[in-house]
Amino acid sequence: MYEKMQLTRKFDERAQLLQRAGKVNFHISGITQEPSQVAMAFAMNLENDWFLPYYRDYGFVLSVGMTVKELMLSLFAKAEDPNSAGRQMPGHFGSKRLRIVTGSSPVTTQVPHAVGFALAAKMRGEQSVSLVSFGEGSSNQGDFHEGCNFAGVMKLPVIFVCQNNGYAISIPFAKQSAGRIADRAIGYGFPGIRVDGNDPLEVYRVFAEAHKRALAGEGPTLIEIMTYRVTPHSTSDNDLAYRTKEEVDHHKALDAIPAFRAYLTELGLWSDEKEAELQARIRKEIDEATQYGENAPFQPVEDAFRYVYADSAPEGEGR
Numbered sequence: 079m080y081e082k083m084q085l086t087r088k089f090d091e092r093a094q095l096l097q098r099a100g101k102v103n104f105h106i107s108g109i110t111q112e113p114s115q116v117a118m119a120f121a122m123n124l125e126n127d128w129f130l131p132y133y134r135d136y137g138f139v140l141s142v143g144m145t146v147k148e149l150m151l152s153l154f155a156k157a158e159d160p161n162s163a164g165r166q167m168p169g170h171f172g173s174k175r176l177r178i179v180t181g182s183s184p185v186t187t188q189v190p191h192a193v194g195f196a197l198a199a200k201m202r203g204e205q206s207v208s209l210v211s212f213g214e215g216s217s218n219q220g221d222f223h224e225g226c227n228f229a230g231v232m233k234l235p236v237i238f239v240c241q242n243n244g245y246a247i248s249i250p251f252a253k254q255s256a257g258r259i260a261d262r263a264i265g266y267g268f269p270g271i272r273v274d275g276n277d278p279l280e281v282y283r284v285f286a287e288a289h290k291r292a293l294a295g296e297g298p299t300l301i302e303i304m305t306y307r308v309t310p311h312s313t314s315d316n317d318l319a320y321r322t323k324e325e326v327d328h329h330k331a332l333d334a335i336p337a338f339r340a341y342l343t344e345l346g347l348w349s350d351e352k353e354a355e356l357q358a359r360i361r362k363e364i365d366e367a368t369q370y371g372e373n374a375p376f377q378p379v380e381d382a383f384r385y386v387y388a389d390s391a392p393e394g395e396g397r
Contacts, residue, residue: 079113079116079120079141079194079278079282079306079338080335080338080339080342081118081356082112082137082140082141083091083113083116083278083335083338084335084356084357085115085140085146085360085363086108086112086115086137086140086260087109087112087138087197087335088095088138088357088361088364089140089146089364090107090108090112090136091109092106092364092368093105093107093149093153093314094107094309094370095238096153097154097163097313098313098369101372102153102154102155102168103155103219104167104168104314105310105312106133106168106169106311106312107134107307107310108134108135108136108137108306108307108313109113109307109309110305110306110307110329110330110332110333110334111137111241111243111303111305111307112136112137112274112335113137113275113277113278113335113338114137114241114273114276114278114281114303114305115134115135115136115137115211115241115283115384116137116140116141116283117136117277117278117279117281118138118209118216118239118281118282118285118301119137119138119141119142119284120129120141120213120286120364120381121282121286121288121302122209122289123143123206123207123289124142124143124176124206124284126179126204126205126206126207127177127206127207127208127289128179128192128195128207128208128209129142129176129177129178129198129208129209130178130181130188130189130191130192130195130207130208130209130210130211131171131181131188131210131211132169132181132185132211132212132213132216132241133170133176133181134169134213134241134243134342135169135171135211135309136149136169138154138204138211138333139171139172139173139176139178140353142176142177142178142252143173143175143176144171144173144176144178145365145367146172146207146274146327146363146364146367147366147370147371148160148161148190148375149168149367150367150368150370150371150372151164151374152164152166152168152169152244152342153168153357153371154168154371154372154374155168155376156371156374156376156377157374157375157376157377157378157381158288158374158375160173160175161173161180161388162180163377163378163381163384163385164376165385166182166183166378167183170182170183170357171192174388175258177358179191179192179195185212185213185215185216185219186212186216186217186219186221186222186341188210188212188223188373189210189216189221189222189225189226189238190221190224190225190228191210192208192209192210192225192236192238193208193225193228193229193234193236193385195208195236195312195354196208196229196234196236196292197232197235197286199235200232200234200235205293206234206235207235207236207237207289207292207293208236208237208307209236209237209239210236210237210238210239210370211227211239211240211241212215212238212239212240212241213240213241213243214240214241214243214244214246214254214259214302214387215244215246215249215254216240216246216252217240217259217262218254218255219248220272222238222356225238226238226262226263226266226298226300227266228265228270229266229297229298230297230298231267232395233268233295233296233297233298234296234297234298235292235293235295235298235311235381236292236298237285237288237289237292237298237301238263238298238299238300238301238330239301239303239304240260240300240302240303241261241275241305242259242302242303242305242333243306243307244305244306244307245307245311245317245320245321247311247315248311248315248317248319248320250320250321251355252258259272259274259300260272260300260301260302260304262300263292263298263299263300266279266298266300267297268297268299268300268328269288269299269300270299270300270301270302271284271288271299271300271302272300272302272304273301273302273303274300274305275304275305275334276305276332276334276337277334278334281303284301285301291343306329306332308326308329315359325356327396339353343391345374368392
């Protein structure tokens with residue numbers, strides 16, 4: 079888990095540097111949210127479950143099997159990008175191989191989709207759980223409420239994950255909701271749990287229990303992860319227009335990755351030597367992935383309408 083956290087952090091930092099250098103157009107960061115994202119991924123079954131992440135979920139997708147090379151191809155919008163062949167913005171994940179369901183830019187649309195995957199699993203008698211994550215701003219959209227209501231009525235095997243990082247772009251949580259997101263689950267007839275995103279082991283425990291409930295036919299769980307977005311909403315955002323540097327610095331000091339390293343070291347599971355080896359390995363992996371992504375070809379112009387219109391029409395009919 080710690081290694082995945084570090085890999086995610088270093089990828090995120092590299093992506094920001096590439097955008098500032100003008101080598102990529104856009105990046106949306108998830109720094110400080112990695113520990114909880116990695117932990118929830120480790121509680122899932124990679125062979126049977128379905129995943130519908132949101133656009134900051136780098137820690138999650140890397141933990142379920144996506145590679146830095148694949149993320150770089152997406153960041154550079156290259157033809158080999160497995161998410162969308164360079165057609166979508168970075169952070170819009172999709173992988174049939176890894177059971178990651180394609181996402182899109184309108185927020186919260188993935189929630190009803192996750193409920194549909196859970197319904198299919200129940201109808202087929204499959205031991206499968208769908209996990210869908212979103213920000214706290216998304217929890218105010220109709221898709222969230224409709225998905226929760228349907229899943230509650232049908233007792234579907236789905237885990238709803240609200241990553242409450244304090245801001246819906248520029249709107250602080252206090253102006254979004256007068257109550258706890260987790261408490262909304264009561265109205266839909268299933269448990270709602272709030273968990274500290276800076277405690278990855280507690281996050282893992284909560285998700286493992288929710289997964290067990292779902293497989294036992296006990297229905298959905300809504301989990302609200304309390305975290306904080308220390309970076310701007312995206313590389314196009316000036317976050318200091320709506321919050322102070324002091325507030326951001328306070329939350330940076332609470333970064334869970336160094337705390338988790340100290341915990342592992344205290345247990346005798348980690349050391350400075352292991353850390354140096356890990357950082358060298360990650361640096362090599364990210365350097366190679368960056369070079370590959372930058373040098374990979376863009377999608378040919380003639381493929382612009384691929385997946386938009388049918389490639390061919392029945393004989394005698396126009397396209």
